[in-house]
Amino acid sequence: DGGITQSPKYLFRKEGQNVTLSCEQNLNHDAMYWYRQDPGQGLRLIYYSQIVNDFQKGDIAEGYSVSREKKESFPLTVTSAQKNPTAFYLCASSASYTTNEKLFFGSGTQLSVL
């Protein structure tokens, strides 16, 4: 089955620790995205990548980093600089970074702080 796989489903971060969320897609999509979802708020864009080896900051990139070394992979690192990391993180992809493209989402990672 084609789709997006996020892992782990649940993740706990200790004070001062960096953690990495995995996102893999086998849809052969060029564009990939990371969103953060908090209760009572819409999805907020953290980073996006239009094509392999390229990525740009979204609305709330501070305290996060990404890489796009392979077309199918777009990992997100939550660094210790992110002071409020507890949230539900969603990875998404689309065929291309153009208008009129629907997004395909993974099942999400719930990150909590210990």
Added chain:
Amino acid sequence: SQKIEQNSEALNIQEGKTATLTCNYTNYSPAYLQWYRQDPGRGPVFLLLIRENEKEKRKERLKVTFDTTLKQSLFHITASQPADSATYLCALEGVSGGYQKVTFGIGTKLQVIP
């Protein structure tokens, strides 16, 4: 600033009735609007896309309208079933912060009562 408004309060409806969810927006001139369904602890799933030159779009029991004058979209589920219970998100494409992106509303939670 650009804003998307969905009724944040839950909508409770009796099984078999038509559910109508509203999405209002300001300071957008979207070329299209999307609706997604999200179940608890899961990623959103694409349902329908409607373009600015389309007044109405249907898919099985789902119907979406798009009124660019009122800056509003209505999402209807006819003959609602308990399995339709979920949160429904509308999404608009626009340019914000110097880049093109899809912005999501906070969603409306629908509860279909047997």
